[in-house]
Amino acid sequence: MLEPLIYELSTPGRPGHRFPDPDVPLADLPEGMIRQDLMLPELSELEVVRHFVRLSQLNHAIDTGFYPLGSCSMKYNPKVNEDAARLPGFAHSHPLQDPSTQQGSLAVMYSLQDWLKEVGGFAGISLQPAAGAHGELSGILMIRAYHRDRGQPQRNKILVPDSAHGTNPATTTMSGLRVVELPSDARGNVDLEALRAECDETLAGLMLTNPNTLGLFEERVQEVVRLVHDNGGLVYGDGANMNALLGVVRPGDLGFDVLHFNLHKTFSTPHGGGGPGAGPVGVRDLLVDYLPGPVAAELEPESEALPPLYGLVMPTKSIGRVKAFHGHFGMHVRAYAFIRSHGKPGMRAIAEHAVLNANYLLAGLRQSYRVPFDRRCMHEFVAEGRFEGVPEIHALDVSKRLMDYGFHPPTNYFPLIVREALMIEPTETESKPTLDAFIEAMKAIAEEAHSEPELLKGAPHGTPFGRLDEVQAAKQLVLCCRPAELERAAL
Amino acid sequence: MNYPADLKYAGTDEWVRVEGDRATLGVSDFAQDQLSDLVFFEATVRVGERVAAGEQVATLESVKAAADVNSPVSGEILEINQPLAARPELVNTDPYGSGWMVKLKLTDKSELAALMDNTAYQRNTEARGGR
Known part of the structure; x- marks a missing residue:
């Protein structure tokens, strides 16, 4: 485990904050409303900060890397x-x-x-x-x-x-x-x-x-x-x-x-x-x-x-x-x-650059990936994550492998009318070097699909967690946050 | 990919096994392969309910997509495969056997003529990229 649950970091009696002595009489909580089973974590402020900063660093975000998640317009959010x-x-x-x-x-x-x-x-x-x-x-x-x-x-x-x-x-x-x-x-x-x-x-x-x-x-x-x-x-x-x-x-x-x-x-x-x-x-x-x-x-x-x-x-x-x-x-x-x-002229520039960036990616990837409905695209396009001669490779494998190259995967399996759909939307906020790096990564993955398909099947290899079990994740839902002890007891 | 010869197939990837005036219904090997790992099955009809050809009888969900299962024939629902709700993966491992979904009493056997036999259905799926 790269980062324990906050409950596992708890030390009994450790306060996050010390309150000043009250200058009014304390009122006791009603007897019947006090629960002993909440097991709230007890940590110092510094421990809490480090825990959440570490968690945030395990994540991929628009502030850390390219995020071409089709249909989501994952553009930069200006500060x-x-x-x-x-x-x-x-x-x-x-x-x-x-x-x-x-x-x-x-x-x-x-x-x-x-x-x-x-x-x-x-x-x-x-x-x-x-x-x-x-x-x-x-x-x-x-x-x-x-x-x-x-x-x-x-x-x-x-x-x-x-x-x-x-x-x-x-x-x-x-x-x-x-x-x-x-x-x-x-x-x-x-x-x-x-x-x-x-x-x-x-x-x-x-x-x-x-x-x-x-x-x-x-x-x-x-x-x-x-x-x-x-x-x-x-x-x-x-x-x-x-x-x-x-x-x-x-x-x-x-x-x-x-x-x-x-x-x-x-x-x-x-x-x-x-x-x-x-x-x-x-x-x-x-x-x-x-x-x-x-x-x-x-x-x-x-x-x-x-x-x-x-x-x-x-x-x-x-x-x-x-x-x-x-x-x-x-x-x-x-x-x-x-x-x-952005102002009025800026509105139009947003659309123009979003469409230009998507067409640039499409032109760069057309040789390596099949593109059904291949005509001038707007702000995004849909390619197919499947390859002649390697039927075991799916869009999901391409996406997982992309994470090893430091990119967020595109949208997978949508729209449904395209087989093994990879829906790619760069948005207007990405530079040409970023788009070029993405094209190179996608081309490298298309070559790996033929030369080393197991590299894709087992991906991602360089992320905090490897390939997750999507079937189990969808079938065994954990719908609320409960202390780890209770969670384990329930299983 | 498996296309048993004793079944009739719909262009929307359901199969029907006819025994007298009764039919068993499920989705094809091609369909389960396209959907990949199934994680959810729910019948949208009850025993005793009547469905017309083309009407929905169940919902499937995989890690990739959700799909409706439509009955290609009209009839009255006789039985629903209850264990599927807890074990939807049976559709992946045994689509023509324990992965069946509903059984119906046929009300119009002439509708069967509109369905495909296994060779026609195989050609149909190959045109859509089946193997």
Whole structure:
């Protein structure tokens, strides 16, 4: 074990902090509420710090290395975002304060809504949803409310392409609607014939990711949108791949009725274990009244003497509140800082460099890896982790071997329409030398797959832990943290 | 890859073994190989329930992906392979035997004509990269 559990580092009686003697009488805890079985670890502050710093050093993070995890936009999270989020006026504010005392926070929310409206081409934004899938749920509930409101509750069918994120069908089912899967055509686009066949009076809408999860721009997106609209449906946009579009194409202009943004992807707030996500939704005018709320609004315009007065308002036909208080406000501040530090021209540069970097990697890897649907990619692409003559090598083995070269693996086995999928997304923040080093590592692994396949099967060799037993990990779930003694006793 | 001759196969990788008006249903060797190690099996129907051809009867999850199992034939569910819930790996080790999933009473035997025999199914999987 490289680092023991914190319970194993415990020394009975060792305090982390010594409290001053009380100057008031002590109140004893009620007898029946004192537990002896908690076995809380007892360590000094220094021991705690060293334990967690050591653990953090076992990890791979965007701050330690390249992280080309497709569909996740693992870009650098600028530290100025953290500075902004820690400004005392933001960090120490409380959502139950009187709005007159949180005008600065409300102004940030209002301005962020404005920016997202602008880059998305939308009429309204709600910052409430806590993450991407939560934004999806909010969006589909809005579509459902819209149809019911218009006396068309029979519209209960949501079309989802087979290249969609797995959350799309899950969202639909959770909203009480019906999922119908649409196949992709030979170029990786939505199959228009299959779409036409599903256009009937039960159509509630279509969920579309553009660029799709193959990293390809839907070449006939406007025709797809028109078909759905002509048949009374609405179009939901999964904004997970907005990094390819920023400042270049606005989903609202393409006809998308609602779209979620992933602030933790496109707008550089921490992703994964680094912090909570945030999944604001943007809508065209026909859905503005249905937005989850409250949303930030300008209650009184700026005058000569006073700045504008901001407040929170509930849209008239809102699907309701989907998150406590203001959503993940700390993430709103970080995303706002990111947007303001790039400005308008910077938004477009983000997309251009993200797409350029992905195409550079694709060009460098095309000779060593099979690429189905090989056409100009957007911010990511999908290659196959399998090789002629060595059927025992899978995408997982390529990924594990990459860790020995110091890189985080790409997304594996997604989308499902590609065999042994390796989904690679470099983002805009990586330099050419980093991309070159990654290409070299991938080429070396492709050669090893033929010359020394056991090197891949046994990988990783140089990480703190070797190959983990994924089957056992999935079957024997340990769902809560308990002291090691109890855990062992339970087995 | 194993393609027993006494079974009928669906393009969505389920197999059916017909005995009189009863059918046993599972997923093919190719399907389990594509999914890799299975970690979860759940029947989505109950004994006595009627399913139409194409309707879901179970959910599978592997370390790679989740997949629906659809019945290629219509019928009434007679039995569910209960041990699979605790031992989904049986689908990997014995897809045509102890890895079976449900048994049905067929309501329309003419549907069987739409399914593939083993040589047609083998050609079908080879076109999709099967071995």
